[in-house]
Amino acid sequence: MGDADLLEVLAEEGEKVNKLDYSFQMSEQSLSSRETSFLINEETMFQKNQQSKDSIFFRDGIRQIDFVLSYVDDIKKDAELKAERRKEFEKNLRKTGLELEIEDKRDSEDGRTYFVKIHAPWEVLVTYAEVLGIKMPIKESDIPRPKHTPISYVLGPVRLPLSVKYPRPEYFTAQFSRHRQELFLIEDQATFFPSSSRNRIVYYILSRCPFGIEDGKKRFGIERLLNSNTYSSAYPLHDGQYWKPSEPPNPTNERYTLHQNWARFSYFYKEQPLDLIKNYYGEKIGIYFVFLGFYTEMLFFAAVVGLACFIYGLLSMEHNTSSTEICDPEIGGQMIMCPLCDQVCDYWRLNSTCLASKFSHLFDNESTVFFAIFMGIWVTLFLEFWKQRQARLEYEWDLVDFEEEQQQLQLRPEFEAMCKHRKLNAVTKEMEPYMPLYTRIPWYCLSGATVTLWMSLVVTSMVAVIVYRLSVFATFASFMESDASLKQVKSFLTPQITTSLTGSCLNFIVILILNFFYEKISAWITKMEIPRTYQEYESSLTLKMFLFQFVNFYSSCFYVAFFKGKFVGYPGKYTYLFNEWRSEECDPGGCLIELTTQLTIIMTGKQIFGNIKEAIYPLALNWWRRRKARTNSEKLYSRWEQDHDLESFGPLGLFYEYLETVTQFGFVTLFVASFPLAPLLALINNIVEIRVDAWKLTTQYRRTVASKAHSIGVWQDILYGMAVLSVATNAFIVAFTSDIIPRLVYYYAYSTNATQPMTGYVNNSLSVFLIADFPNHTAPSEKRDFITCRYRDYRYPPDDENKYFHNMQFWHVLAAKMTFIIVMEHVVFLVKFLLAWMIPDVPKDVVERIKREKLMTIKILHDFELDKLKENLGINSNEFAKHVMIEENKAQLAKSTI
Known part of the structure; x- marks a missing residue:
């Protein structure tokens, strides 16, 4: 004005x-x-x-x-x-x-x-x-707070002072x-x-x-x-x-109290002052930090087990028979492998992958199966215990009778501006803006087409990265697989690993670029749909963003886990991409190490980039805004001006925080069988994430308008869906990406050494190919004296009448893989259902507390109305008691007469 x-x-x-x-x-x-x-x-x-x-x-x-x-x-x-x-x-x-x-x-x-x-x-x-x-307090609660268990005294250093943890007493409340x-x-x-x-x-x-x-x-x-x-x-x-x-x-x-006890990085090991967060920012932001904190606590157990599995792999690495045979100059050094690409690539000795095979054993060992099953049970416990935590939170924060926040259900101004029709609301009996379906259909079609186009663009970019890997693979192979490789040189940077590292880094950069542009486009097309309420707007945007993020971040991992190396063919009859590039092969030890590399780069890169962005972006904007604003330094620079120069958290600020957490949850659950350290990386990230979010909310953002929420909303359904999917993905990773099933089949069915059953496994897992059978366009340009070369597959040798057809061991291994998938899924799902049935959604003590509070509230209201009635009647207690007794006697007399 x-x-x-x-x-x-x-x-x-x-x-x-x-x-x-x-x-x-x-x-x-x-x-x-x-x-x-x-x-x-x-x-x-x-x-x-x-x-x-x-x-x-x-x-x-x-x-x-x-x-x-x-x-x-x-x-x-x-x-x-x-x-x-x-x-x-x-x-x-x-x-x-x-x-x-x-x-x-x-x-x-x-x-x-x-x-x-x-x-x-x-x-x-x-x-x-x-x-x-x-709801406001009517009487101080007589229900004692939960007592600390004996183990909680061990956790004394992580506890906050009671005055910070519980800034206000508990009350019985009423509307x-x-x-x-x-x-x-x-x-x-x-x-x-x-x-x-x-x-x-x-x-x-x-x-x-x-x-x-x-x-x-x-x-x-x-x-x-x-x-x-x-x-x-x-x-x-x-x-x-x-x-x-x-x-x-x-x-x-309270802002100072939050900064001192919550937003400081030196307090990373402390619990969060959740009640204070709720009191200051409202229940909606408060429940996000409850969820993030609970998820981080549960990650601790998964991280410990994952670290133990990694240590087991580290300790058993030197005693692993497979890598020992590969590194042995008399075994792996004498095995000449077929070229990895046409014409340019030369033959190579198996022991050149010695270090890579040892590194692969860190993540591809007997503990892989155990950890995959453990994580299937862990995710069930996490979701079931979160239900309980949420129910307890509803009681503690007076959300038991919660109704959807009014501001989420109110009409969006854009909806009203675009509406040219009005109709009677059957509930309120008032005329309100109305948009017929036929006017929205074109925008829905545009929205669906846009999402499909961008998801196709992600797949296209992934194919482009695959083409890059194939095109540069020959360069790496010709550079690294020269005559030196035939002289038993042991190198970690094999062509597969080198190409995988560079391809994963390139893929991560493409993911960030596509994600940046899609965020803008998805917000635009959601507005074009003209959602009726803010809740509809957020739900529509959530669906678009999650579908895209799922394809964008996980598609390359799905490719490595389930497609790479599965349709290669064999020497002399390889399959080709676009009839030009030969399909990628896995390392002789399997594709698990490449999946681990891909997962590590994308997950770690995303978390580091996200934390840096969350910390630096608002800090830089606020610095620039203050720099522009402080033109009259003699002025007061009042409280409202200081907050005006801070960054706005925005209505979708919390949405992106949930999206980031759920995306990380996918990395931790969907592909965790290939990387037991994923929960540990997620745990470290979340410890930092909690303090970064706390710091930016208390120091870099304006205070948000308090709003209510009794749950994490649609994100909970997404978590349940990902939990079910993770059981299947981990079972398939163990069966088809890991080398554990072929080793078990050899151990129990094909081993001839009773004292050392795994001896000879490497030789058994490699088939023989006659060099003379190479077509001219695939044979190496430089001639060698070798008669045969080896490749990873289970096929008959060239001197057999069924040469190059899959042998019986291939079908035994395939049957074992399918059996393992069926057994693992049924076992994990059975345990999941049993746990879900055994663990109640609402803890017994919370049910009792809710009943107690409702009883006390009704009693307090009844006594209040009774006292008010007595006051209005202007009679004392004895007269009022007589009056009540007379009325009761009249009622009894009437009943007996009837």
């Missing part, structure tokens, strides 16, 4: 203001007049240099600022329209009972921003607390009613409603306040005004500075 608009408003209310005597002790009915008297006398009564820059009050130092709106003078052609909208909007806000105080642009740091400070007086708070069904105010524990009206409830109430009013009629339609809501740049921002204030406690008369600075 400009100076002219301000004067016009003051003129309208001037007569009323002159009749009132200013006083800080005036009644609630005169609050709005007192506010305007401040505006008139600001030049004479208020000295700017006497106000603290950390003050969160109006100029009187009494009324707390619950919300702030900001705007700048717009010199464009719609400046008058915006000014008129602001004038009408602020007038209607005053009509609802809110009190406004305007800071002129001349007093701002940048010299161009107006600030509208909003205060909700007591009458407004009690009215809308009843409308929103906010607030302004007609029952005596029932509630109101010691001080100024502090009865916490700041999170206050800003939630004010935002509820702002989102429904009209600002005029345009095109015959009533326009309302702060979101529409923000979208049209009528206001530049709308936000609640932080309690104070995060690096120092607040000074009187400011209330307790």
Whole structure:
């Protein structure tokens, strides 16, 4: 609002203001007049240099600022329209009972921003607390908090002080009613409603306040005004500075407490102050950190088991018969392998992959099967215990009778703007905007086509990376597999590993690029669908983003795990991609090591990149914004200006946090059989992630509007789907990507050495090919004296009548693989169902606590109404008891007569 608009408003209310005597002790009915008297006398009564820059009050130092709106003078052609909208909007806000105080642009740091400070007086708070069904304390709870178990004393160093962990006592609560105010524990009206409830109430009013009629339609809501740049921002204030406690008369600075006990990286081993997070940011953000913390705690057990499996592989690496035979100059050194590409590639000795075979054993050993089964059970326990944690949280945070947050169900301004039809709502019996299905179908088709196109683009980029690997493989092979390889040189950087490393890095870069552009496009096409409510918008965006992320991050891992090396053919009859490039082969020890490499690079790279981005991006933006804003350094740079220069968390900020966590959950569960250290990497990342998120919320972002949620929503269904899929993927990885099943088949069915059953396995797993059978276009250009070469497969030798056809051992191995998949899936799913049946969704003690609280609440309400009735009847307790007894006797007499 400009100076002219301000004067016009003051003129309208001037007569009323002159009749009132200013006083800080005036009644609630005169609050709005007192506010305007401040505006008139600001030049004479208020000295700017006497106000603290950390003050969160109006100029009187009494009324707390619950919300702030900001705007700048717009010199464009719609400046008058915006000014008129602001004038009408602020007038209607005053009509609802809110009190406004305007800071002129001349007093701002940048010299161009107006600030509208909003205060909700007591009458407004009690009215809308009843409308929103906010639960408030009626009596301190007599239910003791859960006692620490003996093992919890060992965890003493990770515990927070009780004053931080439980900042407020537990209460029996009831939905607030302004007609029952005596029932509630109101010691001080100024502090009865916490700041999170206050800003939630004010935002509820702002989102429904009209600002005029345009095109015959009533326009309302702060979101529409923000979208049209009528206001530049709308936000609640932080309690104070995060690096120092607040000074009187400011209330307790919960932001400082959170920063000291939650957002510092030196507290990485400490538990989170979850109740304090909920009180400050609201239940929706609070439950995200509960989920992230619980997921991190559960990852600890998976990480310990995974690390133990890795250590087992490390200790048994030197005693592994397969790698010993490969490295032996008399065994692996005498085995001449067939070329890995046509013409350019030369023959090579098996022992050149000595180090690679040892490294492969770290992740491809007997513990792989155990860990795959363990993770199938772990994911079930995680989801079942999360149900219990969520149920406990619903009780502790008064969300048992939770109804969907109103602001999520309200109509989006974009939906109303695009709607040309209206129809009667069967529930509210009111006419509301309506969009027929036929008008949405074109946008749905465009949305589906766009998602399909981008998912196809991901697959295309993956194929391009495969082509890159195939095209550069010959270069690496000709460089590394020269005559030196025939002289028994042992090298870790085999052509397969070298190409896999470079290909994985290139694939990761492509993933980040595609993800960056798709985030923008998915948000755009979701808006084009014109969702009706914010909940529909978020659900639609979640589906698009998850489908794309799933294909983008996991497609290359699926290729390596289930397709690479499975359709190679054999020497003389290879399969070709696009009739030009020969299909990729796996290392003689299998493709598991390449899957491990792929998974490690993508998972680790994404986590490091994500944490750096989350920390640096808002920090750089805030630094630049403050640098531009501090043009008038002699000005106060007040609390609302400091928060204005912070980054906005945005309505989708939490969405991207969940998406990041769920994507990591996929890496930990879907392919964990190939990389037992994945849970450990995820654990380390999440410990850092919790503190990075805490730091950026408390220091780099404006305070978010508090909103409620009783669960993690649609993400829980996604987690269940991924958990079921992970059982199948890990079973197939062990069977088809790992080398464990062929080794077991050889051990039990084909070994001829009773004392050392695995002796001879390497020779048994390699088939023989006659060099003379090479077609001219595939044979190496340089002639050799070898008669035969070896390749990885189970086929008859060239001197057999069924030469180069699969032998009986191939079918035995295939049958063993299919049997293993069926048995493992059935065992894991049986255990999953048993665990899900045995573990109740709601713990028994929580059920008892809920019943106890409901009973006590009903009793307290009953006693309150009874006392009120007695007071209204004007009789004492004895007379009231006689009255009740008489009525009961009358009722008994009536029954006996009947």
